[in-house]
Amino acid sequence: MTTTAYAARADTRSDAPLLSVRDLQVTFQRRGEEPFHAVDGVSFDVRPGQTVGLVGESGCGKSVTSLAIMGLLPRRGNRISGTVDFDGTDLLSLSDGQMRDRRGKDIAMVFQDPLSSLNPVVPVGIQVTEVLERHRGMNRKAAMPMAADLLKRVGIPDPDRRIKDYPHQMSGGMRQRALIAIALACAPRLLIADEPTTALDVTIQAQILALLKELVEDTGTALIMITHDLGVVAGLCDEVNVLYGGKIVERGPRHPIFRTPRHPYTNGLLGSIPRLDAAGERLTPIPGSVADNLPWDHACAFAPRCSQPIAVCTQTTPELETTGDRALRCHNPVEDPR
Amino acid sequence: MSNSDENPKKSLFSRYGDRRKARIDELAAMSAPRTAPAPVPVGAGGPAEDLTVHESGTIEEKPGVSLWQSAWHRLRRNPVFLLGLTITVVFILVAIFAPWIAPKDPLQGYLIDKVRPQSNPIPGPEPGFPLGADHLGRDLMSRLIAGSRQTLIVGVLATLGGFAGGLLLGTLAGAFGGWVDSLVMRAVDVMLSIPSLVLALSIGALAARPSQWTLIIAIAVVQVPIFARLLRGSMLAQRSSDHVLAAQALGIRRSAIVTRHMLPNAMGPVIVQATLALAVSIIDAASLSFIGLGNPDQRIPEWGAMLGQSQRFIYDNPHLAYYPAICIIIVALGFTLMGESLREALDPKTRR
Numbered sequence: 001m002t003t004t005a006y007a008a009r010a011d012t013r014s015d016a017p018l019l020s021v022r023d024l025q026v027t028f029q030r031r032g033e034e035p036f037h038a039v040d041g042v043s044f045d046v047r048p049g050q051t052v053g054l055v056g057e058s059g060c061g062k063s064v065t066s067l068a069i070m071g072l073l074p075r076r077g078n079r080i081s082g083t084v085d086f087d088g089t090d091l092l093s094l095s096d097g098q099m100r101d102r103r104g105k106d107i108a109m110v111f112q113d114p115l116s117s118l119n120p121v122v123p124v125g126i127q128v129t130e131v132l133e134r135h136r137g138m139n140r141k142a143a144m145p146m147a148a149d150l151l152k153r154v155g156i157p158d159p160d161r162r163i164k165d166y167p168h169q170m171s172g173g174m175r176q177r178a179l180i181a182i183a184l185a186c187a188p189r190l191l192i193a194d195e196p197t198t199a200l201d202v203t204i205q206a207q208i209l210a211l212l213k214e215l216v217e218d219t220g221t222a223l224i225m226i227t228h229d230l231g232v233v234a235g236l237c238d239e240v241n242v243l244y245g246g247k248i249v250e251r252g253p254r255h256p257i258f259r260t261p262r263h264p265y266t267n268g269l270l271g272s273i274p275r276l277d278a279a280g281e282r283l284t285p286i287p288g289s290v291a292d293n294l295p296w297d298h299a300c301a302f303a304p305r306c307s308q309p310i311a312v313c314t315q316t317t318p319e320l321e322t323t324g325d326r327a328l329r330c331h332n333p334v335e336d337p338r
Numbered sequence: 339m340s341n342s343d344e345n346p347k348k349s350l351f352s353r354y355g356d357r358r359k360a361r362i363d364e365l366a367a368m369s370a371p372r373t374a375p376a377p378v379p380v381g382a383g384g385p386a387e388d389l390t391v392h393e394s395g396t397i398e399e400k401p402g403v404s405l406w407q408s409a410w411h412r413l414r415r416n417p418v419f420l421l422g423l424t425i426t427v428v429f430i431l432v433a434i435f436a437p438w439i440a441p442k443d444p445l446q447g448y449l450i451d452k453v454r455p456q457s458n459p460i461p462g463p464e465p466g467f468p469l470g471a472d473h474l475g476r477d478l479m480s481r482l483i484a485g486s487r488q489t490l491i492v493g494v495l496a497t498l499g500g501f502a503g504g505l506l507l508g509t510l511a512g513a514f515g516g517w518v519d520s521l522v523m524r525a526v527d528v529m530l531s532i533p534s535l536v537l538a539l540s541i542g543a544l545a546a547r548p549s550q551w552t553l554i555i556a557i558a559v560v561q562v563p564i565f566a567r568l569l570r571g572s573m574l575a576q577r578s579s580d581h582v583l584a585a586q587a588l589g590i591r592r593s594a595i596v597t598r599h600m601l602p603n604a605m606g607p608v609i610v611q612a613t614l615a616l617a618v619s620i621i622d623a624a625s626l627s628f629i630g631l632g633n634p635d636q637r638i639p640e641w642g643a644m645l646g647q648s649q650r651f652i653y654d655n656p657h658l659a660y661y662p663a664i665c666i667i668i669v670a671l672g673f674t675l676m677g678e679s680l681r682e683a684l685d686p687k688t689r690r
């Protein structure tokens with residue numbers, strides 16, 4: 001017997017999206033500065049039980065997208081537009097209180113840094129029971145055994161003892177497991193993992209990813225996996241959205257994206273991953289940095305760093321065009337990947 | 339926070355206030371959470387093949403140590419801290435057990451027969467009276483020992499009062515923000531720009547009938563703005579921390595976030611400040627008693643009052659002033675040394 005928190009919902013995959021993000025735009029407005037679109041018209045769907053990747057390099061708007069979905073962006077200094085439809089409700093139209101009731105219960109999130117994401121002065125067990133008390137109306141005593149069960153479920157050895165540990169008494173990998181246990185405590189239907197392995201050692205990274213994969217498969221939880229690492233996407237995601245400069249530039253199911261990337265940016269990302277099967281081949285990092293971006297208004301932001309720009313790339317904004325289950329925003333797609 | 343050297347035209351008070359504010363803010367910043375690791379370049383890392391479930395096996399990494407543990411580790415070998423700690427512990431023990439330690443009754447004029455107002459107002463040391471007696475023939479040694487209790491009571495109560503007031507105001511400001519914040523913090527800044535002793539004297543002088551309680555209140559009020567600014571600063575640092583964001587992502591109620599996630603983590607600087615505040619309270623209390631704004635009952639031994647009474651005899655019997663003054667200085671120094679080394683040990687800038 002494992003736990004009731006993970007009531008199996010494995011066969012709930014259907015075609016009606018659980019989360020449907022439409023034209024999400026987040027604009028930061030600092031005093032005396034130009035408004036800055038950190039997220040610029042992003043649309044994507046997540047179906048129940050599906051794992052969707054959001055991939056892109058630092059600063060492309062991955063975290064801002066996830067915080068906007070969670071309603072966690074600071075109240076001042078930004079403007080959010082578009083819709084975030086979760087199971088028939090537009091999350092952006094909910095009040096603070098309504099949103100607070102859903103967070104941790106319907107949608108949960110795991111953050112990048114497992115040490116700083118746990119409260120350093122509260123034992124880990126209490127941090128698990130806290131969310132059970134909040135959303136399940138349990139008292140602490142009743143929630144304790146369940147908390148131990150949850151810790152066991154995420155592979156923490158000796159959970160009855162570990163439940164009394166403070167975060168600093170745990171290793172990085174164990175803390176991230178505890179955070180996953182906390183996030184999944186109330187059996188949310190959607191889990192957002194924002195670079196959950198970036199702060200961990202490589203071997204621990206693989207363990208955490210395998211754990212996440214196992215858990216979402218067992219429980220039927222939908223997962224949005226945010227990462228800058230295509231290796232993570234390859235092992236985990238059903239569908240991949242590639243973000244560049246706040247816009248989705250390419251989308252598709254995992255295998256087609258990896259086999260035939262069409263956007264030069266995606267292609268470049270794949271070219272910069274070390275591959276085991278191509279010994280001796282040189283890695284080709286994408287030249288330049290986000291600082292070289294053009295504004296999306298009348299150009300493709302990626303044009304200055306692109307390997308195959310054409311004249312139109314610096315004159316008009318490419319639109320996101322959908323063909324079958326793939327979508328692409330490019331004037332001059334890659335024909336012969338790598 | 340403005341730099342006091344930039345604007346020579348600023349009044350003395352506002353420069354003084356700026357310096358104090360900068361110091362408090364620096365202390366508050368101590369509770370700021372450590373920053374996330376630098377982002378890794380895109381595309382780097384992990385294997386590009388399917389992961390297997392079996393890999394989610396065991397964990398072998400070294401756990402870290404807590405902030406307090408690492409601080410203690412370094413304090414244990416810090417002679418300055420140990421000196422401060424020793425002084426403080428001895429002082430507190432003496433204060434608590436004063437009635438049993440004091441060799442004589444501090445209120446009784448044993449040597450009153452030897453007091454000659456004209457020729458010899460102060461009886462010198464003699465067997466049983468190692469430091470001699472005061473102008474009423476009371477044993478000086480016993481009065482000094484008994485006086486430690488007053489000092490401790492006033493210091494602790496005033497600091498607690500200052501902390502309680504600061505906690506209320508700082509939490510209000512830090513948790514609500516907006517106009518509550520502006521209002522509270524403007525008032526606090528004004529109070530901070532007045533030197534603490536001047537403020538304590540003014541408040542103490544307001545009391546129609548000075549007593550030990552008006553003394554405690556006057557000194558507590560002076561500590562309120564310091565604790566308020568400090569708590570607000572560390573609450574703000576907590577508000578933008580990862581674990582508070584994580585708690586918000588779990589839908590935890592705002593009241594629980596403040597009391598369970600923000601306040602306990604904002605306590606480090608407060609403990610440091612409380613230690614330093616004790617030193618200041620002791621000196622302030624002595625100063626107020628010295629000029630007669632303390633307990634009007636002159637029979638009760640109190641270091642500041644003893645110092646005040648000694649002034650009449652200072653030319654021929656300076657030792658009457660030296661002893662209480664040395665007590666005040668050593669005790670205040672003990673708390674200061676302890677507070678400063680605590681601050682250093684908890685400061686992320688000097689840590690590791």
Ligand SMILES: Nc1ncnc2c1ncn2[C@@H]1O[C@H](COP(=O)(O)OP(=O)(O)OP(=O)(O)O)[C@@H](O)[C@H]1O
Nearest residue numbers: 028038056057058059060061062063064065228377
């Ligand atoms: N509160 C804010 N105010 C102003 N700008 C912000 C704010 N938060 C994020 N940004 C900006 O929005 C952009 C996107 O940030 P975001 O954190 O989403 O990047 P990211 O894709 O998650 O990158 P990383 O891989 O580094 O986490 C960045 O350029 C960032 O500077």
Ligand SMILES: [Mg+2]
Nearest residue numbers: 062063064194
């Ligand atoms: Mg991010």
